[in-house]
Amino acid sequence: MPSLTLVSFDACPFVQRAAIMLQEQGRAYDIKYIDLANKPDWFLAISPSGTVPVLEVDGTPIFESAVILEYLDETADEGRLLPDDPIERAKQRMWITYISKIMAKAWQLQSAKEEEKVRALAGELRGHFEELSKQLPSTGSLWGGDRFTMVDAAIAPILQRLTWAETLEPSLALFEGMPKVVAWRDALLARPSTTASIVHDLEQRSGRMLKNLGGWIARNVES
Ligand SMILES: N[C@@H](CCC(=O)N[C@@H](CS)C(=O)NCC(=O)O)C(=O)O
Incomplete structure (x- = not known):
């Protein structure tokens, strides 16, 4: 399984969507909190729009919460949430x-x-x-x-x-x-x-x- 790190701001509802999905799947992940009022350079390099969440998958950044949800669903061990139809x-x-x-x-x-x-x-x-x-x-x-x-x-x-x-x-x-x-x-x-x-x-x-x-x-x- 790849290592997952959720780049987060603690009050962000878009980040929470990804965290809910990770919790539902029972997957292990790390969280890196950033200060949105003072965005670090490393964050701006992986999030061109300057928004959280970003999910780092073995170091590869995925941004946009809806895309992160789909990535997590597509790589679930079992019980995919999106239907086949x-x-x-x-x-x-x-x-x-x-x-x-x-x-x-x-x-x-x-x-x-x-x-x-x-x-x-x-x-x-x-x-x-x-x-x-x-x-x-x-x-x-x-x-x-x-x-x-x-x-x-x-x-x-x-x-x-x-x-x-x-x-x-x-x-x-x-x-x-x-x-x-x-x-x-x-x-x-x-x-x-x-x-x-x-x-x-x-x-x-x-x-x-x-x-x-x-x-x-x-x-x-x-x-
Ligand atoms: N469409 C984005 C929206 C994410 C978003 O707006 N995040 C806010 C925090 S809740 C953000 O990072 N704002 C920083 C900024 O706009 O400077 C998503 O779904 O991931």
């Missing part, structure tokens, strides 16, 4: 792309300084979750029913952060009236791979980071 594979890839766009909006909601902007983004996010809700199966609480899929790995970090955002500002009601999405969120947040893929105090650290950025939802967080 090309249409079913395309469906997972297209919803992962959709979710990646939601992640950008979720970050804007967490860091926006004005309440009005936060409320508008919350409305847009509710629309996206309604769309996802229509795709969820009628039985089981995961994207694939009882089966964990790559879509689950891709969305878990953002469902986790938006749940933390709601703890700070319950009136956001991001999942109100969407029982299937709530069950999906609860199942993913309770999964060992979700908890094991982050530093244990990330919720508190993220709250302080958002407060320092002037985020409206974090206005009451103690610094």
Whole structure:
């Protein structure tokens, strides 16, 4: 098996996608944390867009979280997550792309300084979750029913952060009236791979980071 090193920033949901996949597969890996505010030269040499995650495979860098997920799936010992049928594979890839766009909006909601902007983004996010809700199966609480899929790995970090955002500002009601999405969120947040893929105090650290950025939802967080 090749040696795997995940180049990481501890609060990054895109890194967490890769860490969830590694945890689900039970693979051994090292983590190298970098400071995104002060990117080292060795990092910029392997990540042309300057973003984490990067997965180093025996020293070869792979960047872009969705590509890393696919690499890990293709090299799994057993239990591939992407199905054999090309249409079913395309469906997972297209919803992962959709979710990646939601992640950008979720970050804007967490860091926006004005309440009005936060409320508008919350409305847009509710629309996206309604769309996802229509795709969820009628039985089981995961994207694939009882089966964990790559879509689950891709969305878990953002469902986790938006749940933390709601703890700070319950009136956001991001999942109100969407029982299937709530069950999906609860199942993913309770999964060992979700908890094991982050530093244990990330919720508190993220709250302080958002407060320092002037985020409206974090206005009451103690610094
Ligand atoms: N499309 C990229 C997005 C990764 C991304 O935006 N990572 C953020 C941290 S969460 C980053 O590295 N930002 C650094 C920067 O933009 O300077 C992926 O899926 O890997």
